[in-house]
Amino acid sequence: MPTLYLLIMGVALFGAGIGILFYRAAAQRGTAEPLAEWLADFSVASYEPMKRVLDESEFEFIARQPGYRPYIGKMLRRERKAVFKMYLRRALRDFNRMVSIAKLMIVYGEESKAGFARALWLEQMKFYFTIYALRSRLVLYPVMPGTWDVGGLVNTLTRLSQEVQQLAVPNPAAA
Amino acid sequence: MLALQLAGMLCLAFRLFHARLHRIYPAFAYLQVFGVVQWVFISTTYGTPYYVSVYVTTSALSTVIQVLIILELYSRILRGFSGIASIARTYTYIALTISILISLVLVRLEKTPVSFTAHFILYRRSLISTLVFFILLMLVLLIYYPIPLSRNVAVYFAGYTVYFLCTSTVLFARNIGIADLPVINNALLTIPVLCLFFWAIVLNPRGETTQITIGHRWNRDDEARLLQQLRAMNSTLSQTARK
Numbered sequence: 282m283p284t285l286y287l288l289i290m291g292v293a294l295f296g297a298g299i300g301i302l303f304y305r306a307a308a309q310r311g312t313a314e315p316l317a318e319w320l321a322d323f324s325v326a327s328y329e330p331m332k333r334v335l336d337e338s339e340f341e342f343i344a345r346q347p348g349y350r351p352y353i354g355k356m357l358r359r360e361r362k363a364v365f366k367m368y369l370r371r372a373l374r375d376f377n378r379m380v381s382i383a384k385l386m387i388v389y390g391e392e393s394k395a396g397f398a399r400a401l402w403l404e405q406m407k408f409y410f411t412i413y414a415l416r417s418r419l420v421l422y423p424v425m426p427g428t429w430d431v432g433g434l435v436n437t438l439t440r441l442s443q444e445v446q447q448l449a450v451p452n453p454a455a456a
Numbered sequence: 457m458l459a460l461q462l463a464g465m466l467c468l469a470f471r472l473f474h475a476r477l478h479r480i481y482p483a484f485a486y487l488q489v490f491g492v493v494q495w496v497f498i499s500t501t502y503g504t505p506y507y508v509s510v511y512v513t514t515s516a517l518s519t520v521i522q523v524l525i526i527l528e529l530y531s532r533i534l535r536g537f538s539g540i541a542s543i544a545r546t547y548t549y550i551a552l553t554i555s556i557l558i559s560l561v562l563v564r565l566e567k568t569p570v571s572f573t574a575h576f577i578l579y580r581r582s583l584i585s586t587l588v589f590f591i592l593l594m595l596v597l598l599i600y601y602p603i604p605l606s607r608n609v610a611v612y613f614a615g616y617t618v619y620f621l622c623t624s625t626v627l628f629a630r631n632i633g634i635a636d637l638p639v640i641n642n643a644l645l646t647i648p649v650l651c652l653f654f655w656a657i658v659l660n661p662r663g664e665t666t667q668i669t670i671g672h673r674w675n676r677d678d679e680a681r682l683l684q685q686l687r688a689m690n691s692t693l694s695q696t697a698r699k
Contacts, residue, residue, distance in 0.1 A: 381602070388601050390539030398543050 306409040307380075309373050319378060325439045328431075331368040334361050335422070335429040358423045365429070366419060372434055373412055379441045380405060386448045397444065408437050458499065461645060464652030465491040468659075475661045477608070480532075483524040484612065488652075494518060512576050519583055525616070526587055530594065532609050540601060547597055555589035566631035574631075581627035588620040598670045605670065608663035615651045622647040 333339065344354060383401055387394050411434055418425065469488035472478045478485035494514040501510045534544050559582045569575040595617070598605070605613070626643045 384601050386539075387543070388537055388540050388603055393539060393542040395542045395546065398540075 467656040551593035559585040584624040604667040607666040
């Protein structure tokens with residue numbers, strides 16, 4: 282019986298932990314710009330440079346240049362790490378804003394969007410997990426460099442952006 | 457404290473009927489009327505052989521009305537939002553299942569009841585705990601989706617969350633034997649009094665037109681502009697599609 286209680290407590294604590302992490306990630310939205318204007322100006326293309334920020338080939342290229350010193354490489358990596366962190370923060374904010382718009386469309390929609398709502402929830406879980414995984418790896422950078430594949434994040438933003446646009450198109454059968 | 461409870465129910469009943477809120481929240485309003493009747497019955501039979509029967513019968517009826525109140529609250533929250541109706545329906549079934557399961561797990565922790573009254577308190581605690589977890593899970597839905605609520609519904613919701621949470625905790629503490637009976641009785645009398653006066657003070661007709669959204673810290677003007685833009689986009693695209 283005590284094992285059962287411990288198991289229940291463990292499951293409850295794990296669930297609470299996941300809930301807190303989810304809430305913390307979802308709460309980052311930023312309110313500087315009105316959403317309507319932000320949606321009109323949003324472009325996924327602005328995330329293209331993110332794919333190259335921590336690209337090892339760039340550091341290797343710099344290292345081959347005349348006058349290179351190890352401290353230059355360290356400084357560059359530190360700065361690039363800060364830039365990558367900013368990109369992650371921005372990606373999370375933009376994703377959350379997109380999710381907020383999608384939720385508004387779900388709530389105020391005339392037709393049920395249960396399938397989309399379910400997919401949106403799964404996208405959120407995957408996106409936040411990716412963000413947390415990248416942040417955790419970033420803590421150890423550059424001790425553990427490796428490749429930084431952010432294609433998944435950018436693809437998610439692209440897909441969500443397209444889905445939000447599609448939600449605005451009414452059902453052709455109803456037109 | 458009993459007198460305060462009666463005063464609270466009378467104040468709240470007066471507030472609801474005077475402000476015509478009883479037409480919007482009939483179960484809630486008539487629960488107060490029933491509460492006054494229950495108070496009269498319990499006060500007059502206290503110390504007599506009929507007390508237990510009267511307590512069990514009136515408490516059971518009161519709990520059934522409280523379940524109806526939760527259903528009334530739920531229907532008010534989702535009224536007019538057909539886009540989210542099926543999502544909310546699925547979520548409700550899941551929330552209800554989880555609530556019942558948690559409540560049943562808690563039963564295993566409680567002492568085996570030996571008397572009729574103890575059995576009744578156990579079942580009542582289980583039902584109220586189910587309502588608590590259900591309300592908390594519905595709160596998660598309200599935080600996740602930007603569903604606008606009238607201020608009165610939010611006040612109603614908040615009051616019942618506190619009421620059910622405190623009542624089920626107090627009954628659970630009694631059933632596992634970690635609190636003395638006078639402490640339980642005082643808590644069971646104080647919690648409803650506080651909730652009654654909270655509702656009597658805060659509920660008003662203006663609360664039906666004031667809208668709030670739980671858990672979404674947007675500027676309301678920003679949201680309204682965005683909705684207007686989305687509808688304009690929708691309209692333009694539908695016109696283009698018809699060409």
